[in-house]
Amino acid sequence: MSAVVNEPATTAGSQQTRRHVVVDPITRLEGHGKIDIFLDESGNVERAFLQIPELRGFEVFVHGRPVEEMPQITSRICGVCPTAHHMAATKALDDLFKIEPTPTARNIRELVYNAFMLEDHALHVYVLGGPDFIVGPTADKAARNIVGVLNTVGLEVGKRVIEARRKLREVISYFGGKVIHPVMGLPGGVSKGLGDDFLPVLKQTAEESLEFARFTLQVFKDIVLGNEEYVRLITSEDYTHRTYYMGLVDEANRVNFYDGQLRVVSPTGQEVEKFPVQAYASHIAEHVEPWSYIKFCYLRNIGWNGFQEGAASGVYAVAPLARLNAADGMATELAQEAYGEFYATLGPKPVHYTLANHWARVIEMLQAAETIVRLANDPVTAGKDIRNIPSVTPSVGYGVVEAPRGTLIHHYETDENGLVREANLIVATQNNAARIAMSVEKAARGLIHDGEINDGLLNMVEMAFRAYDPCHGCATHSLPGQMPLVARVMTRSGEVIREIVS
Amino acid sequence: MTRVEKVLVLALGNELAGDDAVGLIAARELRKVVPAEVDIIESGEAGLALLDHFSAYDRVLLLDAVVAPDLEPGRVLHYQMSELRSVANPSPHYAGLPDVQRVAAELGIPFPKEVRTLAVAIQQPERVNHGLSEPVSNAVPNLVAEALSVLQGWTSTAVGDGSP
Numbered sequence: 049m050s051a052v053v054n055e056p057a058t059t060a061g062s063q064q065t066r067r068h069v070v071v072d073p074i075t076r077l078e079g080h081g082k083i084d085i086f087l088d089e090s091g092n093v094e095r096a097f098l099q100i101p102e103l104r105g106f107e108v109f110v111h112g113r114p115v116e117e118m119p120q121i122t123s124r125i126c127g128v129c130p131t132a133h134h135m136a137a138t139k140a141l142d143d144l145f146k147i148e149p150t151p152t153a154r155n156i157r158e159l160v161y162n163a164f165m166l167e168d169h170a171l172h173v174y175v176l177g178g179p180d181f182i183v184g185p186t187a188d189k190a191a192r193n194i195v196g197v198l199n200t201v202g203l204e205v206g207k208r209v210i211e212a213r214r215k216l217r218e219v220i221s222y223f224g225g226k227v228i229h230p231v232m233g234l235p236g237g238v239s240k241g242l243g244d245d246f247l248p249v250l251k252q253t254a255e256e257s258l259e260f261a262r263f264t265l266q267v268f269k270d271i272v273l274g275n276e277e278y279v280r281l282i283t284s285e286d287y288t289h290r291t292y293y294m295g296l297v298d299e300a301n302r303v304n305f306y307d308g309q310l311r312v313v314s315p316t317g318q319e320v321e322k323f324p325v326q327a328y329a330s331h332i333a334e335h336v337e338p339w340s341y342i343k344f345c346y347l348r349n350i351g352w353n354g355f356q357e358g359a360a361s362g363v364y365a366v367a368p369l370a371r372l373n374a375a376d377g378m379a380t381e382l383a384q385e386a387y388g389e390f391y392a393t394l395g396p397k398p399v400h401y402t403l404a405n406h407w408a409r410v411i412e413m414l415q416a417a418e419t420i421v422r423l424a425n426d427p428v429t430a431g432k433d434i435r436n437i438p439s440v441t442p443s444v445g446y447g448v449v450e451a452p453r454g455t456l457i458h459h460y461e462t463d464e465n466g467l468v469r470e471a472n473l474i475v476a477t478q479n480n481a482a483r484i485a486m487s488v489e490k491a492a493r494g495l496i497h498d499g500e501i502n503d504g505l506l507n508m509v510e511m512a513f514r515a516y517d518p519c520h521g522c523a524t525h526s527l528p529g530q531m532p533l534v535a536r537v538m539t540r541s542g543e544v545i546r547e548i549v550s
Numbered sequence: 551m552t553r554v555e556k557v558l559v560l561a562l563g564n565e566l567a568g569d570d571a572v573g574l575i576a577a578r579e580l581r582k583v584v585p586a587e588v589d590i591i592e593s594g595e596a597g598l599a600l601l602d603h604f605s606a607y608d609r610v611l612l613l614d615a616v617v618a619p620d621l622e623p624g625r626v627l628h629y630q631m632s633e634l635r636s637v638a639n640p641s642p643h644y645a646g647l648p649d650v651q652r653v654a655a656e657l658g659i660p661f662p663k664e665v666r667t668l669a670v671a672i673q674q675p676e677r678v679n680h681g682l683s684e685p686v687s688n689a690v691p692n693l694v695a696e697a698l699s700v701l702q703g704w705t706s707t708a709v710g711d712g713s714p
Contacts, residue, residue, distance in 0.1 A: 105677035109566070124566045124594070125678075175598060194598070195652050206657050214602055 085492045085509075091499025095355075096489035096509075110471050115144060115442060115462045119233045122458065122473070129476075131164035131220065131230055132451035133458075135306070136473075138233025140458040143326070144445025145235040145438030152431035153237035158306045159250075159423040160223050160232060161449065165305050166257055166416035167216040168452040169368075169409050173264060174201075174209050177406055177514045181272045185281060185511065201267060212260040215253045219420075222246055237435025247430060254417075254424035261410075261417035265386060268410045273393070282403040283394065286494050287512060289486055290315040290357045290400045292347055292364035294479065295371035296450045297322075302379040303371050303415060305450040311374045312347065315359050317397045321349065325448035328457055332474065333362075335482075344482040345474065355486050363486070366454025366479040367516050368408035373398035378411065380418035386411045402487050405515040409452075442466045451476045453517045480516050487512040555608040557704055558662075559590045559697065560600070562614045568679035569623070569672035569686040573613035576693040580613075583694075584701060601650055605660045609704050611697060612667040615686075621671040624689035626696055629667040664704075668696050 088094040110121060119137040123130040135157065142149060149157065172178065175194045183196040191199070198206040223240055224230030232238050242250065272278045281287070292315060296308040310328070312321040323331055334343035335352045346352045346362035353361045364370070378384040390411060391397055394404055423429050447458045454476030461470040477484070491512040495501070561577035564570045574592045581590050591603060604610055616627065631647065647665065654661040670689050682690070 105679065109678040109680070121566070124564060130594075171598070194649060195656065198653065198656055203657055206653070210598070210601065210653075210657060210659065213598070217599075217602065 085488070085496070087496065087499065091496070093489060093493045093496050096485060096492045106473070107471055110468045113468050115141065115445075115460055115466045115468050116235070118458070118460060118468070118471070120231065123230060125473075129168075129451050129453070129456070131161065131224070132449055132456050133473075134224070134230045134233055135161050136447040136449045136451075136456045136458040138235070138447065139307075139449065140445040140447030140460050141233070141235035142445070143447060144442045144460060144462065146440045147236040147436050147438045149237050150431070150433045150436055151428050152241065153434045153436075155423050155426060155429040155431075156223055156238050156242065156434070157233065159420060159429060160220055160230075161306045162416040162419045162423070163216045163219045163257075165450075165452055166261065166413050166420065167213050167220070169413045169416070170209060170213055170216075170260070170264065172452070172517050173268070173406070173409060173413070177409075177517060180511050180514065181278055181406060182267075185278070200271070205267065208260060208263070212257060216257060219250060219253055222250075234435060235438045239434075241432060241434045242430045244430075247424075250424045254421040258414075258417040258421050261413040262382065264413055265410050268407060272406070282401050282407075286490055287402045287487065287515075288400050289365075289402060289483055289490075291361070291483055291486075292320070292350070293370035293373035293398055294364050294366050294455060295374035296448065296455065297375045298379060300379075301376040303375045303377075303383075303412070303450075304379060305412075305416070307449075310448065310455065312364065313374050313398060315357070315398070315400070317373070321347070325446045325457055328446065328448075328459070328474070332457075332479075342481050343478060344485070345479045346482060355482055355489065357486070363482040364479070365483045365516075366450075366476055367405055367452075368412050369399060369402070369405040370454065371450060372408045372411065378415050380415045380422075382418055383411055383415035386414055402483075402512065402515045405517070409517075453477060454479050477516070484513050484516055487516075554587060555704065556606060557588045557701065558603065558607040558610045559584070559588060559701070560603055560610055560612050561590070561592045562594065562612060563592075564594050566678050566680065567675040568677070569670075569682050570615045570675055572615045572670045572672065572682055572686050572690065572693065575682060575687075576613050576690050576697065579690060579694045580697055583698065588701060598650060598653065600647070601654060601659065604650070604654070604662055604665075607662050609664045610662045610666075611700050612665065612669075613693065613697060614667060614669045615672045616669040617674050618671040619673060622685070623670075623672055623683065624685035624692075625671040626689060626692050627667075627669045627671060628696070629669065631665045666700055668693060668700070 085096040086094045106125070110118070113121070118141065119134045122133040122137045125133055138157070148154075174182070174197055179192045179194070179197050182200050183192045187196065220230065223238065223242075224232035232240065272282075292312055294310055294312045296304050296306075297311045298304040298308045301311065309322050309324055310331070311319060312331070314320050321331055331348055332345050333348040333352070335346055336343055344352075345364070347364055348362070350360070350362035355361075356363065372378075372387060372390065378387045390404075390407060391399065394401060394407075441464050442462045443464075444461045445459075449456050455474070456476055457472075457474040459470075459472040460468060462468055488509055491509045495508055559577060559580060561573040563573045565574060577590050577592050584590070589607075593599075593603070595603075618625075618627075621627075631651070647667075651661055651665075653659070670686060670693055672686055673683075681687075
């Protein structure tokens, strides 16, 4: 990798001010993530956080629009999670019009949603986050990508990954039209049922998906858990935070991606809150820092006590590890078996190792695949009754799903004609923002001393946030093939005193 | 008999991000004037997802927007595949076009023999916004004309498949 280093002249004044380091990976799919690291006068880390330059003005944009358009509009917010936004919006419409989907419609939604979760998680395991482990955290940067993964796991595995994802995307497309902008969800149902022609394809894809998920767990065990060095990294204090955890659970407190109540457990694993999404504002509050426009979510009943770990701090996490921690178990047999192994190895509950998100993600792939098999073989899924027609006057509605990256909440209020008056979304990365900031900060503290910036900074800091699979509310992009990584050291007043472009 | 090459126009963009949608808008104009055998797809995807679209085609023309703060908004830029650099960076977050091509090559997945990109320079969109700014909107006819020119060049170079 060639790096261009620009080092503008340091001004005398900058020696006396707090400095600011920026790590700015610009990507298409993931939006523009940017890590900001503030240094104090002596050049040590004072505060660090992940900037998420979301597209602002969403509330203004949707004001006055028919609320039925929300599943389509919100699915366009983000090129990464269109299905998650589409489903949360659809469920918010159910709630708004006080209507339940038919059993068949519910099955179809859950089927599509689990196909999306499996496909998205597979992308992360093999392409986005996995290379850190599959290729190796200390491997050459240029090899730490999908091609490096293929070289490690072999071409046959690579073909399976591509094929499995393609077939899952076909399932999503069958019911929802375009994968990127599904048009499936309607209040009280779905727009398309399962045809006899597609049933055999679905069943076969379901079986292959399960086989693929089992195989992925084995790959993870062989390559990651079989390597003592990786396990040491996962369990190292640098990547550990003792916080609260939140996730959707079913009536038996098992992990559920599509529906249920939000459950919160303490840093020592006790249930402290359990509530339906309609009550989210009583449980989740947002903290604003003067140096960031990000709203940091925290538990209202615990309170904001800074970027701190422990029971006295309302900071909590979402995403795969948090979901496993917040539940009593998985909802399917094989996933439950893997869940037991996870806690037997890393436990006791809750597991606080951020990098354990990768393993938790693979366990969730298993649950998604087993759920797809169950729903593909359930005769209810092939039923013809796919919609209940709403008849009440809308006013307010809430929807929640577990997006791959964590809890996603949609909240709409309308006038009596169903035109949007207010819309509020809490996205996964916003739930995680405080803990991500803490992770970035911890990694940065370990690498920056007295103004000396360690060369390993970029990857070690990126690894800290990559485990969360953060998603930015913006699908704007640079040209395919170009992804500059920029690290900037800045003075308190924003003057750049060092810039590294990779 | 000459086999007709399969040609795809793939427009990439986000319709809620203002000027980012320029490729999508141009694709809709293009659809009115190109022969039916040229497929035109609009998408907000990138990376490996593009592979699903690419595999069935001999030549692909991408219509896109590129955030280019230093260029005049609306300028149409041309790129050949060989001009796009591989993503040599510390993050595996992203599979750029050259990386997608490498994955396809390693796995034996068919890949178009030619991929060209026409990208319109835009400023970073900051607000959710439907519709194009004036300079970028004015660039749509240019983008369509450039795209037609590329497509016409391709049609005239259609090759035989060796069958009589």
